[in-house]
Amino acid sequence: MGQPIIRYCKTDLYDRLVDEHEIFENYYDLLVFLAVVGYHENKIKRNNFKGSSSDGTKGEAGLRNVHSKELYRTVMACLAFHHTSDPEALVDADTQMETLAKYSAGGLEVIEQEISDVAGDPTDAILNYIERNQGEDSGISGELGKIVESFDDQMMGFEE
Amino acid sequence: MQIDRLELENFRQFRDETIAFATGSDRNVTVVHGANGSGKTTLLNAFTWLFYGNVDFDTRPDRLASEGAMANAQPGDRITVSVQLQFEHEGEAYIAQREAIYEKRSATDFDGEMIDSEVTVKYRNNGSWQPRNNPGNTLDQIIPERLSGLFFFDGEDIDELAGIDNQDRIQEAIQNIMGLTILERANRHLDTVAGRFEDEVDEYASDELSELISEKRAIEDDIEEFKRDRDDTQRRKERIESEIEDLEQKLERLDESAALQERREEYREDLAEVEDRIDSLDEDIKSQISQNGFVPLAMPLLKETATELDQMREEGVIPSELSNSFVDSLLDAGQCICGRPLEPGTDHYDKVASMRGDTVADGVEQSAIRIIGHLNEVSDKESEFFDSVDEIIEQRKNLYDRRDELEELIDEVSSELQGMNQTTESGQSIGELEAKREQKETEREESISEIARIEERIERKQEELESLEEQIDEQQDEREEALLAKRRQKAAELVQDELEGSFEDLKDQVRQWSNKMIKQTFDDIASKDLTAEITDDFELKIWQDVGDERVEVDKSTGERQIASLAFIGSLVNIARERYESDSDSEYFTGGIYPLVMDSPFGALDKDHRRQVSKVIPSLANQVVVFATDSQWEGPVEEEMRDIIGEQYWLDFDSGEGEGEYPQTRIATEQASIRGD
Amino acid sequence: MRKPVRVMTGVSDEEVSITRDKLVKVRERVLEAEKEKLHLDLARGINDEIEQIIREEIN
Numbered sequence: 010m011g012q013p014i015i016r017y018c019k020t021d022l023y024d025r026l027v028d029e030h031e032i033f034e035n036y037y038d039l040l041v042f043l044a045v046v047g048y049h050e051n052k053i054k055r056n057n058f059k060g061s062s063s064d065g066t067k068g069e070a071g072l073r074n075v076h077s078k079e080l081y082r083t084v085m086a087c088l089a090f091h092h093t094s095d096p097e098a099l100v101d102a103d104t105q106m107e108t109l110a111k112y113s114a115g116g117l118e119v120i121e122q123e124i125s126d127v128a129g130d131p132t133d134a135i136l137n138y139i140e141r142n143q144g145e146d147s148g149i150s151g152e153l154g155k156i157v158e159s160f161d162d163q164m165m166g167f168e169e
Numbered sequence: 170m171q172i173d174r175l176e177l178e179n180f181r182q183f184r185d186e187t188i189a190f191a192t193g194s195d196r197n198v199t200v201v202h203g204a205n206g207s208g209k210t211t212l213l214n215a216f217t218w219l220f221y222g223n224v225d226f227d228t229r230p231d232r233l234a235s236e237g238a239m240a241n242a243q244p245g246d247r248i249t250v251s252v253q254l255q256f257e258h259e260g261e262a263y264i265a266q267r268e269a270i271y272e273k274r275s276a277t278d279f280d281g282e283m284i285d286s287e288v289t290v291k292y293r294n295n296g297s298w299q300p301r302n303n304p305g306n307t308l309d310q311i312i313p314e315r316l317s318g319l320f321f322f323d324g325e326d327i328d329e330l331a332g333i334d335n336q337d338r339i340q341e342a343i344q345n346i347m348g349l350t351i352l353e354r355a356n357r358h359l360d361t362v363a364g365r366f367e368d369e370v371d372e373y374a375s376d377e378l379s380e381l382i383s384e385k386r387a388i389e390d391d392i393e394e395f396k397r398d399r400d401d402t403q404r405r406k407e408r409i410e411s412e413i414e415d416l417e418q419k420l421e422r423l424d425e426s427a428a429l430q431e432r433r434e435e436y437r438e439d440l441a442e443v444e445d446r447i448d449s450l451d452e453d454i455k456s457q458i459s460q461n462g463f464v465p466l467a468m469p470l471l472k473e474t475a476t477e478l479d480q481m482r483e484e485g486v487i488p489s490e491l492s493n494s495f496v497d498s499l500l501d502a503g504q505c506i507c508g509r510p511l512e513p514g515t516d517h518y519d520k521v522a523s524m525r526g527d528t529v530a531d532g533v534e535q536s537a538i539r540i541i542g543h544l545n546e547v548s549d550k551e552s553e554f555f556d557s558v559d560e561i562i563e564q565r566k567n568l569y570d571r572r573d574e575l576e577e578l579i580d581e582v583s584s585e586l587q588g589m590n591q592t593t594e595s596g597q598s599i600g601e602l603e604a605k606r607e608q609k610e611t612e613r614e615e616s617i618s619e620i621a622r623i624e625e626r627i628e629r630k631q632e633e634l635e636s637l638e639e640q641i642d643e644q645q646d647e648r649e650e651a652l653l654a655k656r657r658q659k660a661a662e663l664v665q666d667e668l669e670g671s672f673e674d675l676k677d678q679v680r681q682w683s684n685k686m687i688k689q690t691f692d693d694i695a696s697k698d699l700t701a702e703i704t705d706d707f708e709l710k711i712w713q714d715v716g717d718e719r720v721e722v723d724k725s726t727g728e729r730q731i732a733s734l735a736f737i738g739s740l741v742n743i744a745r746e747r748y749e750s751d752s753d754s755e756y757f758t759g760g761i762y763p764l765v766m767d768s769p770f771g772a773l774d775k776d777h778r779r780q781v782s783k784v785i786p787s788l789a790n791q792v793v794v795f796a797t798d799s800q801w802e803g804p805v806e807e808e809m810r811d812i813i814g815e816q817y818w819l820d821f822d823s824g825e826g827e828g829e830y831p832q833t834r835i836a837t838e839q840a841s842i843r844g845d
Numbered sequence: 846m847r848k849p850v851r852v853m854t855g856v857s858d859e860e861v862s863i864t865r866d867k868l869v870k871v872r873e874r875v876l877e878a879e880k881e882k883l884h885l886d887l888a889r890g891i892n893d894e895i896e897q898i899i900r901e902e903i904n
Contacts, residue, residue, distance in 0.1 A: 096481060
């Protein structure tokens with residue numbers, strides 16, 4: 010009651026991956042996942058990304074629920090920043106919500122395509138997709154590593 | 170017996186003909202040439218008619234009198250049919266004659282009615298001919314009718330001797346030639362007579378003895394019955410045993426089937442377990458995806474953002490101080506930006522709290538800081554995700570393999586079971602079959618005990634019998650008549666015993682002699698490593714040497730005929746040897762016989778004809794052979810040329826013309842040579 | 846048919862005594878009788894004849 014609502018396009022995919030095969034625990038888990046897929050494929054739906062009640066694709070997710078996972082909060086902020094290139098986006102909930110929905114709608118089409126020829130449980134297909142499309146290097150190294158370090162203790166003034 | 174001369178009058182197509190037989194010791198063969206239908210068989214019949222009044226004609230057997238004679242006669246006239254044989258036997262000269270008188274009844278009657286028939290035998294006694302009182306008997310004693318088939322035979326019958334299942338004929342021939350028939354019959358008759366005397370004993374016996382005798386008979390009956398029971402029970406036992414075997418087979422199949430089913434069950438359980446584990450791993454994967462699946466894809470986003478923010482910070486776009494509200498929220502959350510928990514009252518807490526106070530743009534930098542702060546975590550999470558997932562996948566793969574393996578095993582067992590179920594009876598469980606088998610076992614054991622019981626009974630009865638017989642023998646208080654009858658019975662039995670033994674011995678003795686001669690004959694003439702013998706069972710068999718073994722030969726007609734001839738020859742020889750030997754035979758004196766053979770070459774090929782021809786002269790003192798031209802020419806003529814004593818040709822005139830009737834003349838030269 | 850297993854050596858129980866000679870005589874006569882009837886297929890009366898022989902010889 011009263012929390013901000015993310016409006017997104019919720020197709021049968023959600024039924025299949027969340028309800029039927031329980032690959033994602035909550036709708037918003039899938040929502041975020043699809044958003045990063047959208048980011049990765051650079052697919053974004055600028056219009057009609059909220060779903061419509063006429064074709065039963067109206068999806069609503071409470072922001073606070075999504076924020077229950079810290080990392081999701083981070084992802085939403087990054088995504089909004091990436092999309093607008095405006096640092097203010099890092100704290101703009103509305104922008105973040107909309108951005109999330111847009112990218113999610115884009116990712117939706119990608120994943121729908123990806124598992125369209127899979128009958129039954131598409132877990133392995135999803136997994137394959139993730140493995141195929143993971144970032145080049147994992148782990149933080151080089152300059153970035155330094156940044157991480159400096160932000161950390163330097164910020165806190167704990168450097169001895 | 171030596172035959173000298175045969176005269177025929179009005180005997181079928183022989184109106185008035187004579188044959189003089191060869192009687193020499195080296196040229197002892199008489200050959201009669203004649204085409205089929207010219208009268209060869211009739212000549213043979215002349216002998217048997219003369220001796221025994223028997224004829225065996227294919228056509229018109231009742232018409233004995235010559236057609237020509239009948240034709241020339243008037244109704245009411247009588248025609249005499251006669252066959253006369255001059256012969257010698259045991260040093261005496263004989264003339265035997267059979268006459269039959271036929272009356273022509275009408276102009277068209279050619280059979281005639283026989284109104285008289287007579288056989289006479291005369292012998293020369295001191296220069297004059299004396300009649301024999303019992304001519305039929307005399308003749309039969311010279312060549313007994315039962316032997317006649319051996320000495321007057323149709324060549325076509327000859328191979329029957331060596332045929333299958335002809336042991337009886339062979340035994341009969343042996344018995345006959347040696348007079349063993351006498352023994353065999355005496356045996357039987359004595360048994361009957363002994364039985365008669367026993368009845369007499371019974372009749373005259375004291376009550377006691379009488380009773381003993383009927384007891385004895387009753388026991389004998391009992392024994393027979395017991396033996397029947399025993400045999401029945403024996404058969405029953407065998408039946409049960411085969412039923413048991415059957416059941417055991419079924420059980421075996423069911424046992425195998427049960428074992429297989431158990432194994433399959435195990436496999437199925439394993440499979441279920443494996444599938445459960447696979448399911449669980451699948452769930453683990455899902456869980457990972459749900460929780461961290463986004464991470465690998467989000468990682469570049471975070472990195473990118475962090476890099477940009479850092480740049481912005483350097484450019485001064487983002488303040489680097491912490492905002493108040495941010496610190497507040499940190500304190501609220503109990504968490505330091507560095508991730509360390511904030512405990513009120515700690516130095517750390519105070520330090521962070523002391524950072525409050527500066528007023529900077531709210532939120533952005535916290536966000537930036539948070540983002541950057543998360544990078545490590547994200548990185549760890551990413552590794553964790555892949556490590557976990559990889560391991561799960563690996564485990565799952567192994568389980569997939571195991572699942573495939575188990576499925577294959579289950580299939581194998583299932584098809585094996587299917588194969589078995591088709592052969593076992595449906596609907597019978599192991600339990601049922603087991604029960605049935607036990608029951609049958611019990612039955613079987615019962616039948617065994619029963620057999621033993623019965624045999625015990627039989628034994629006891631036999632003991633009783635023996636003791637009764639002793640008692641009967643020892644009966645003291647017998648009446649004279651009974652005693653006498655007893656002695657007579659005993660006499661009959663004892664003589665029977667001895668004759669029985671001698672009979673068997675002699676039969677075998679003759680068999681052995683015959684064997685020797687047959688072997689010799691065969692060795693002399695037959696080719697291809699063949700031997701012939703009469704077995705212990707009186708079968709005439711022909712053997713061939715094959716390597717180290719000998720194999721019974723499926724006799725060709727040729728070999729059969731030779732073997733049969735050799736056999737007859739051996740008997741004739743044995744008879745002759747008995748006759749000529751000095752030893753006093755108790756049973757039979759042997760004898761000398763001629764052989765009269767109608768077409769012995771009939772069904773033979775050239776080689777076999779040659780061989781038979783070689784054998785013929787040695788078969789008997791006198792041999793008479795009938796042959797057609799085609800049978801004669803070639804090897805037969807070659808072989809026999811030098812041993813022919815007399816030769817005749819049957820000149821047959823079919824009498825087709827008006828007033829002509831069939832007639833055969835016996836000529837001493839071939840018609841062509843005579844120029845008729 | 847019975848199968849007694851006794852040797853024809855004559856029997857000398859008290860009552861049932863038969864000498865060897867007697868037995869031979871019986872045997873010879875029986876064989877003679879059979880010989881005469883040899884040519885007949887059905888030897889009628891041969892049993893009677895044999896019975897008679899034995900009666901005559903054993904008395």
